[in-house]
Amino acid sequence: MNLQITKPGRSWSRRKQARPGEILDAALDVFAEKGFAAARMEDIARRAGVTKGTIYLYFPSKQDVFKALARHHVGSTLADAMEQTKDFQGSVHEFFETMFAVMAAKLEQDHIAIFPKIIIAESGNFPELARFWRTEVIDKVIGMATGIIAKGIARGEIRDVPPEFVARSCMSAVLMCLIWRAVFANTDKEAFDFKKFLALHLDILMRGLAPEGKSP
């Protein structure tokens, strides 16, 4: 006896549950490539393997596809990742080493790079989006890094400098990578070596942050 409304056995039912995700995946690609305005619903639909009309079964408008996309990727991918590092106990160096390694890996394969690009591009047209991203992502990431750095200062691991600025110094290299990836990845023949760059950036910063008269 099966009391569920959508019977999971039926193939179109299985499809139905997958559809929103498929559409959002397609939308991510298209928005990333063209930006919000130049992206056509037709493009998104085709890439998702459906027709225009189908998108409207799941999202009431193009804007809503966009918002759902932002929420989806922020909510899951990034925020989750942060959750894991919440009670990190190691050194500042270790922290950024790990983070940069993860970022470098992501930069090679998938689409995160796309997101900052979209936010930057559409912040003018979607102020709420900028605000959302600001409070939900940036402030949290910077906040977390700032906390770790402050602990490092207290512990005498690094010298006494405004921790939030340091956090931004570190993250700025990540931002550069993200944008480089989103904007110039297709243009370049030999790929920029994100991993090496981030490692060097971290090395320089850590030396520069070492307490006076002490090698790191």
Add this chain to the structure above:
Amino acid sequence: MNLQITKPGRSWSRRKQARPGEILDAALDVFAEKGFAAARMEDIARRAGVTKGTIYLYFPSKQDVFKALARHHVGSTLADAMEQTKDFQGSVHEFFETMFAVMAAKLEQDHIAIFPKIIIAESGNFPELARFWRTEVIDKVIGMATGIIAKGIARGEIRDVPPEFVARSCMSAVLMCLIWRAVFANTDKEAFDFKKFLALHLDILMRGLAPEGKSP
């Protein structure tokens, strides 16, 4: 020597010659605010104090307005600035100190921040634009900084690290400022202190780059 029939003294004549520039100024504002696609020719025209038709007297299409804008701002503002620093002879520290001071000042007042934003947003729709910006701006800036750093290494001012990566480490903080300005400037109540941030960033990097066993 002026061979034009319309005498340059008359105000409407001066006006005529100024038109393209006025239109580009207006276009800069509008593109910055809305991005390329969402910017309406009507908006640009109104802000320039002319009507839509007039724009087409000077530029054959919306795309051409955009390209002229990019060329104009790159060609004059930035490339010019670079010219001046071509045969810079001071230390690496001095070089970036000056550059960061100039950038910090520009960030407070005008619209440069706008440009990276537009490039990032429209790189997908205008690959030539991305290429142009890449070769004409980024490669030149990075190249110049790389040269200065290489000289610093040769001179023993800083330790032996891949100079291009270092250049990018330095510049990444500028990029962060530019984007911050373009995306979040309106949102924030108390402005982010670009000057202080860049100064700290430089300080950390320079310490981190000092040759072993030597304080900078």
Add this chain to the structure above:
Amino acid sequence: MNLQITKPGRSWSRRKQARPGEILDAALDVFAEKGFAAARMEDIARRAGVTKGTIYLYFPSKQDVFKALARHHVGSTLADAMEQTKDFQGSVHEFFETMFAVMAAKLEQDHIAIFPKIIIAESGNFPELARFWRTEVIDKVIGMATGIIAKGIARGEIRDVPPEFVARSCMSAVLMCLIWRAVFANTDKEAFDFKKFLALHLDILMRGLAPEGKSP
């Protein structure tokens, strides 16, 4: 005699046979409220307690739902009613008294008012509908009334006037009520008193139709 395999006693069987009627009832409501074009199959389906697809099991298209509806309500409700009054033998006064009373009652409760409204609205888009309604309803009603009036004249009950015009004079008040009901019923706080109005209308007409020098 029932040759169907599905036994009529079962509730879902009764259901199946009732479906077309339920759909038409729902359609009546929706068409009345929105007109033909603005009525959505989805709305009709939901109100009938089925899904869109089900409607197409019984009617090949939206137009056909509409036509079936017209035929259904005209064929049964009105034409039937007329049948009963075919061999009416009383006075003209009695005839309209009865008819107006019936109309007044119907106006209070149900949906007849809806029909003229739809016909008027859609006559342009469905010329056949206008023609159908004209020949099957209006001409018959007017014809019958005309016959009764002609008999009244012959009998000396009312004075010698073109009977068809008189029929229309009488019916015009009914038309006004129908339209008033359909268009303004929702707007008004205190309902218009159809019964009183029709009674007065009839009273005036009958006095006005009385043979010279004779009070009705």
Add this chain to the structure above:
Amino acid sequence: MNLQITKPGRSWSRRKQARPGEILDAALDVFAEKGFAAARMEDIARRAGVTKGTIYLYFPSKQDVFKALARHHVGSTLADAMEQTKDFQGSVHEFFETMFAVMAAKLEQDHIAIFPKIIIAESGNFPELARFWRTEVIDKVIGMATGIIAKGIARGEIRDVPPEFVARSCMSAVLMCLIWRAVFANTDKEAFDFKKFLALHLDILMRGLAPEGKSP
């Protein structure tokens, strides 16, 4: 010296002032024929001799075209007409005689019939329209007629009956004509004789309203 902004000499300027009117005329035809929903902007445009886009230079949306149309025709045609009869001093009989003659004439030639049709059809979708028409047209016309009838009663011209109901009795014949014209005019071979019908309707009513024991 001409200080006007739109210089009346230019031919496209003359055109510009005429356009809204031309578009509304075309819209009247199309809405009348198809109703609101089935009318395509393309149709209206073509009939006005322009393209779709042009309509949007003058009206922000299809609904606005519709509202402008209603306001235009109510505001000018009908309300004006009423103004003229405001201080009518003659008998009730004369009043309706004149009104019916005017209506009969209008019914032969132009498009007024169209309006009630549209109102009836679209009242469900545009409640404001129904309300507007109700307060601005119907209540005023009925009110005026009621006033004249009340005076007739006071003067002893007609017997003591509720004057508003009498007004509606009179007007119902006009309504019937309007609807007949809008719905069945195209269908019929020999035109219905509105003039004769209205004259007879009035004659019957006036006799029926004459004070007891007095021929009208």
Add this chain to the structure above:
DNA sequence: AATGAATGAGATTTCATTCAT
């Protein structure tokens, strides 16, 4: 040189209709 009315291609969105389950 400048205007601004007009165009028409193209985008979003709706919804009657189909069909696999």
Add this chain to the structure above:
DNA sequence: GATGAATGAAATCTCATTCAT
């Protein structure tokens, strides 16, 4: 018999571009 996901044609509306004045 019933469902409801999917389709795709068609409608509204936008706006870059043209051109008569």
